[in-house]
Amino acid sequence: MPVPKGSTIDPVRTRAAILEAATPVLYERGLDGIGVAELCAHLGVSKETLYRHFGSKDGLVRAMLETRSERIARWLAEAIAAAGHDPADQLAAVFDVLQQWYDDPAFRGCAVLNAAAQHHDQTVRAITERHLDRYLELLTGIAVRAGAPDPHTLGRQWLMLVEGATAVAAHHDKVSAGEHAHRAALALLPATAGARG
Amino acid sequence: MPVPKGSTIDPVRTRAAILEAATPVLYERGLDGIGVAELCAHLGVSKETLYRHFGSKDGLVRAMLETRSERIARWLAEAIAAAGHDPADQLAAVFDVLQQWYDDPAFRGCAVLNAAAQHHDQTVRAITERHLDRYLELLTGIAVRAGAPDPHTLGRQWLMLVEGATAVAAHHDKVSAGEHAHRAALALLPATAGARG
DNA sequence: CAGAGATCGAACCGTTCGGTACGATCCGGG
DNA sequence: CCCGGATCGTACCGAACGGTTCGATCTCTG
Numbered sequence: 001m002p003v004p005k006g007s008t009i010d011p012v013r014t015r016a017a018i019l020e021a022a023t024p025v026l027y028e029r030g031l032d033g034i035g036v037a038e039l040c041a042h043l044g045v046s047k048e049t050l051y052r053h054f055g056s057k058d059g060l061v062r063a064m065l066e067t068r069s070e071r072i073a074r075w076l077a078e079a080i081a082a083a084g085h086d087p088a089d090q091l092a093a094v095f096d097v098l099q100q101w102y103d104d105p106a107f108r109g110c111a112v113l114n115a116a117a118q119h120h121d122q123t124v125r126a127i128t129e130r131h132l133d134r135y136l137e138l139l140t141g142i143a144v145r146a147g148a149p150d151p152h153t154l155g156r157q158w159l160m161l162v163e164g165a166t167a168v169a170a171h172h173d174k175v176s177a178g179e180h181a182h183r184a185a186l187a188l189l190p191a192t193a194g195a196r197g
Numbered sequence: 198m199p200v201p202k203g204s205t206i207d208p209v210r211t212r213a214a215i216l217e218a219a220t221p222v223l224y225e226r227g228l229d230g231i232g233v234a235e236l237c238a239h240l241g242v243s244k245e246t247l248y249r250h251f252g253s254k255d256g257l258v259r260a261m262l263e264t265r266s267e268r269i270a271r272w273l274a275e276a277i278a279a280a281g282h283d284p285a286d287q288l289a290a291v292f293d294v295l296q297q298w299y300d301d302p303a304f305r306g307c308a309v310l311n312a313a314a315q316h317h318d319q320t321v322r323a324i325t326e327r328h329l330d331r332y333l334e335l336l337t338g339i340a341v342r343a344g345a346p347d348p349h350t351l352g353r354q355w356l357m358l359v360e361g362a363t364a365v366a367a368h369h370d371k372v373s374a375g376e377h378a379h380r381a382a383l384a385l386l387p388a389t390a391g392a393r394g
Numbered sequence: 395c396a397g398a399g400a401t402c403g404a405a406c407c408g409t410t411c412g413g414t415a416c417g418a419t420c421c422g423g424g
Numbered sequence: 425c426c427c428g429g430a431t432c433g434t435a436c437c438g439a440a441c442g443g444t445t446c447g448a449t450c451t452c453t454g
Contacts, residue, residue, distance in 0.1 A: 011400075030315060032229050035441060046402045047443075057442065109314065116368055117306065117314035118227060125368075132369040156365070157381040160374075161354075164361025168353070171313055171322075172329040177357075184354040187385050208430075233412060243432045244413075254412065395454100402449075410441070419432075424425100 015053045018043055023064050027111045031061055031118050058123075061115070065127045069112050073134040080138060087146035091158075091185055094139070098162065099178025102169040109170030110163070135159055146189060154188060161185050212250045215240055220261050224308045228258055228315050255320075258312070262324045266309050270331040277335060284343035288355075288382055291336070295359065296375025299366040306367030307360070332356055343386060351385060358382050 021043045025034065036057050040047050054060040076097060083093035101107060108114065116128040139162070140155030148154045165181035168174075218240045222231060233254050237244050251257040273294060280290035298304055305311070313325040336359070337352030345351045362378035365371075 014400080030317065032315070033317075036443075037441085046404090048403090048445085049401060051443070052400085108317070113364060113368060114314040117311040118229070120227065120230070120305070128368045132365065136369075153377055153380075157358075157377055159369075160361030160365050160378055160381065161357055162361065163364040164357030164359065167310060167360040167364060168329065168357050171310060171325045172333075172356075180350055180354055181357055183350075184357065184381070184385055188381055211430080232410070234410090243434090245415085245433090246431060248413070249430085398451105398453085400450085400452100403447100405445085407444075408442100411439080412437105414437075415435085417433095419430105421430085422428095424427090 014045075014049065018045055018050060018053060018060070019064055019067055021045075022060060023068060023111075024106070026061065026064060027114075028106060028108060031115055058119075058121070061119070062123055062127065065112055065115055065124065065131075069127060069131040069134065072112075072131075073138065076135075076138055080142065087142050088186070088189070090142050090145070091189075092182060094142075094162070095165075095178045095182035095185065098165060098181070099176075102166075102174040102177055107170065107174065110166050113163070113166075132159065132163075135162060148189070157188055158185050161188075211242075211246065215242055215247060215250060215257070216261055216264055218242075219257060220265060220308075221303070223258065223261060224311075225303060225305060228312055255316075255318070258316070259320055259324065262309055262312055262321065262328075266324060266328040266331065269309075269328075270335070273332075273335055277339065282342075284339050285383070285386070287339050287342070288386075289379060291339075291359070292362075292375045292379035292382065295362060295366075295378070296373075299363075299371040299374055304367065304371070307363050310360070310363075329356065329360075332359060345386070354385055355382050 022039065025039060025042050034042075036047060036050070040050055043050070050060065054063060076094060079093045079097045080090045083089040112128050112131045116124055136155055136159050139158040140151050143151035143154040143158070146154075161181045161184055165177045169177035219236065222236060222239050231239075233244060233247070237247055240247070247257065251260060273291060276290045276294045277287045280286040309325050309328045313321055333352055333356050336355040337348050340348035340351040340355070343351075358378045358381055362374045366374040
């Protein structure tokens with residue numbers, strides 16, 4: 001029973017449960033690939049409840065994308081933090097996490113970028129841009145700690161590798177995509193930096 | 198007058214004209230972002246004509262994606278051929294073409310990959326995979342001519358940079374995206390190869 | 395134990411969708 | 425000169441869409 005029936009039992013928990021359950025469904029079916037009625041059936045929630053908590057389908061979508069973006073960034077940041085102090089290890093951790101994601105049978109590419117490809121809504125565009133900002137910040141941080149002379153550019157090139165690997169894994173071939181991207185990212189490090197010692 | 202009115206004047210020209218006119222509209226509005234009626238109004242064609250030539254909206258979409266994929270590949274191949282014999286120049290030509298594309302105000306990312314993000318139809322997936330195959334073949338060719346020891350892997354890493362640069366340009370910041378990706382691609386060349394001399 | 399509030403389920407609304415049908419029009423080939 | 429076929433414009437279809445409403449139900453709070 002994902003959502004309790006009674007009253008004041010937990011107004012905020014219902015919202016969170018809806019969000020949690022809607023995320024994978026919207027991801028695998030696509031934002032416009034499922035209607036509100038069928039979606040509610042999957043969630044075990046009535047339409048009225050959904051509309052009271054999110055106002056509209058777009059409201060749910062926006063909340064879902066923001067939550068997902070924040071979660072991904074937190075997930076990556078934790079993987080980086082757990083990798084110790086060596087920037088090379090931190091970089092390896094990033095691409096390890098990515099490859100694990102690619103290996104998930106449900107993997108269908110980046111949910112946020114997929115969403116942006118469908119809704120060219122202004123709000124969704126903003127969420128997408130902020131999502132890539134978060135990625136960029138994490139990667140630039142590694143580049144700084146690695147002593148790269150132009151960490152901003154290196155971070156951006158790493159971002160391209162991350163997104164490129166994700167696209168290739170989603171639409172072409174996921175085997176070793178993370179590993180190949182990782183090796184490419186490493187090759188950029190000594191080329192741009194005078195670092196490593 | 199995009200489509201002549203009379204009869205046997207040219208059955209194949211009508212189809213081509215529809216395809217040509219539909220491509221930019223579907224690109225900027227999104228595959229599901231415009232209905233058949235409005236689309237036909239933009240094309241200056243009646244629904245009956247469209248359905249006689251393409252059978253369904255999906256039929257039109259498939260034809261459009263295949264045509265677009267082939268055209269992009271041909272365009273890139275010509276740019277490579279025009280760049281002379283030096284693989285480095287050929288690589289530069291690829292990223293030059295990409296940056297020109299990014300600078301187009303109508304640029305909204307790769308039409309084929311955007312389509313795949315919306316329709317997870319089997320046919321669209323196949324078109325997308327073939328599209329990336331074409332890219333990969335062109336890039337691997339450059340890697341071979343550059344004497345890379347593992348040209349297949351290098352081609353794939355370049356493909357990631359190409360798609361990553363496109364995604365970043367579409368969703369984050371298009372300024373210098375092609376140039377940064379180009380520099381990253383160059384850095385991969387001496388790292389993977391023992392070549393250049 | 396009574397009331398407030400959250401939820402359900404289902405009916406309902408207007409709109410839009412992809413797709414079809416039809417009569418009128420226009421043209422090139424025999 | 426006329427017929428066949430491609431086209432147009434429009435009306436139409438059933439289904440699905442996003443969203444609203446309402447009575448019944450349930451549960452926590454006072």
